[in-house]
Amino acid sequence: VSPRRQSAGNRRRRARGSLSKDEIIDAAIAIIERDGVDKLNMPELAKALDAGVMSVYWYFHSKDELLIAVVERVFQDMINGLEPVGSGPWHEEIVAAATEVHQAMRTTLYAQLCRAQPRGLVVRPSAIPVVAPRLEAELRLFQDTNVDLSQAARLIIVMAAYARGYSLMQLGADDERNGQTPEQAFAGAVRNLSPTKFPTLRAVSDPGAVVSLRDESLYRGLRLMAVGLKADLESARRP
Amino acid sequence: LSREQILGVARQFIETEGLQGLSFPRLAEHLNSGTSSIYSYFRSKGELVATIIDDVTTEMYIRLPKIGNGPWDQEIVSHFVAMRDLLRSTPVYREVFTYRVETVFQGSRMAPFILQRVEDSLGVFVRGGLTPDEAVEALNMFTSYLMAYVLVEHGMEVEGDETIKQLSALAIREVAADLPMLAAIKDFFGEAQALGDELYEFGLNLLVSGLCVEHASLTRGSGGLAVRSGRAVK
Numbered sequence: 001v002s003p004r005r006q007s008a009g010n011r012r013r014r015a016r017g018s019l020s021k022d023e024i025i026d027a028a029i030a031i032i033e034r035d036g037v038d039k040l041n042m043p044e045l046a047k048a049l050d051a052g053v054m055s056v057y058w059y060f061h062s063k064d065e066l067l068i069a070v071v072e073r074v075f076q077d078m079i080n081g082l083e084p085v086g087s088g089p090w091h092e093e094i095v096a097a098a099t100e101v102h103q104a105m106r107t108t109l110y111a112q113l114c115r116a117q118p119r120g121l122v123v124r125p126s127a128i129p130v131v132a133p134r135l136e137a138e139l140r141l142f143q144d145t146n147v148d149l150s151q152a153a154r155l156i157i158v159m160a161a162y163a164r165g166y167s168l169m170q171l172g173a174d175d176e177r178n179g180q181t182p183e184q185a186f187a188g189a190v191r192n193l194s195p196t197k198f199p200t201l202r203a204v205s206d207p208g209a210v211v212s213l214r215d216e217s218l219y220r221g222l223r224l225m226a227v228g229l230k231a232d233l234e235s236a237r238r239p
Numbered sequence: 240l241s242r243e244q245i246l247g248v249a250r251q252f253i254e255t256e257g258l259q260g261l262s263f264p265r266l267a268e269h270l271n272s273g274t275s276s277i278y279s280y281f282r283s284k285g286e287l288v289a290t291i292i293d294d295v296t297t298e299m300y301i302r303l304p305k306i307g308n309g310p311w312d313q314e315i316v317s318h319f320v321a322m323r324d325l326l327r328s329t330p331v332y333r334e335v336f337t338y339r340v341e342t343v344f345q346g347s348r349m350a351p352f353i354l355q356r357v358e359d360s361l362g363v364f365v366r367g368g369l370t371p372d373e374a375v376e377a378l379n380m381f382t383s384y385l386m387a388y389v390l391v392e393h394g395m396e397v398e399g400d401e402t403i404k405q406l407s408a409l410a411i412r413e414v415a416a417d418l419p420m421l422a423a424i425k426d427f428f429g430e431a432q433a434l435g436d437e438l439y440e441f442g443l444n445l446l447v448s449g450l451c452v453e454h455a456s457l458t459r460g461s462g463g464l465a466v467r468s469g470r471a472v473k
Binding site for chain 1: 375379407428430441
């Protein structure tokens with residue numbers, strides 16, 4: 001018996017009414033930060049809260065339900081922690097805004113939680129008051145430009161999907177590196193190819209870059225989308 | 240119990256519950272047998288998963304239409320539209336490809352036909368006017384966009400709930416007075432959640448246009464906007 005458990009045993013369990021949803025979410029976040037999502041379970045959580053497991057179930061009927069609540073809190077905190085949208089040209093600021101979200105996903109628990117519970121990707125109604133002002137600020141970037149509102153919205157949606165999905169993929173790659181990275185494995189396979197049958201692959205200086213998931217590659221992709229739209233609109237205007 | 244039966248049930252399991260939840264005891268339950276019959280064919284979960292990944296990858300690349308000789312931008316858009324269609328048609332593909340990007344490219348499983356496909360895709364960019372190194376960057380970008388998009392699209396599909404839609408509409412109405420631009424867009428959050436074909440292709444085309452801006456050597460072979468309706472593969 002660990003000393004911690006012993007002391008917990010000596011204390012009286014707290015009364016059911018003294019728990020709150022917020023407190024349970026705080027404790028769950030602490031466990032996830034320390035041990036990862038996979039290690040979160042209701043009995044451990046109850047122990048951390050000095051409560052009976054049934055009291056926790058009284059607030060959250062399942063681990064999934066708890067995870068949804070946790071992911072929502074983490075998401076809202078993440079959005080609140082973002083730098084405000086800048087005031088430069090739209091095609092720069094919209095990229096900066098998406099980049100900012102990607103970095104926040106990597107530095108908070110949000111990406112990790114969405115990987116465990118993909119439903120966390122959905123913006124739930126209760127999060128709309130938090131997200132909406134930021135979206136409005138992003139849309140305002142397009143005021144008095146040749147980008148109409150619905151195109152701006154489409155660009156924002158597509159860039160968000162790209163940035164969010166990318167962070168989940170990066171997490172997958174982080175998880176599973178044992179020994180060889182995918183880049184090394186791919187480069188290794190390319191080295192044995194015939195230069196006559198695979199002229200392009202053999203001419204590449206860094207074949208591992210085919211399968212890499214670097215932050216900069218995402219940021220470049222996001223930038224290309226914005227300048228791509230800008231160029232499309234400019235060429236459409238020309239006769 | 241045959242090896243094929245185990246693989247078949249394991250794939251069904253992945254389709255319904257995902258790769259992450261797969262374990263021998265749970266698989267044995269679905270097979271109505273003990274774990275020892277699975278162990279007689281596969282030494283570990285890793286070996287079983289590796290076999291499934293091999294099978295799935297092979298199948299997927301066989302079903303993927305060959306890259307044609309059309310204008311480079313049209314070929315690239317068609318190729319990535321076809322990839323997404325395939326990933327969506329079979330959940331097990333999506334599970335293996337998007338959640339396990341890294342495992343697909345492990346050295347031992349680099350089947351020659353996959354490398355051939357990479358070579359062909361790079362060739363399209365080179366044909367358009369990029370150097371091999373630039374082609375690698377471009378291919379990496381399109382591939383990661385595809386996978387990121389499918390991953391998010393799939394994740395959000397789970398929650399197709401009507402009540403959520405109604406509540407979202409209500410929540411927007413409440414903030415509408417302060418946020419006129421957002422309020423003027425019809426169903427922003429619905430679109431963001433559904434994603435879908437049209438938005439995916441919008442993104443693909445923006446990447447193509449952006450690439451042309453970045454590389455003066457590239458031009459839109461198919462006359463630009465024409466590609467927008469280029470769903471070559473069903």
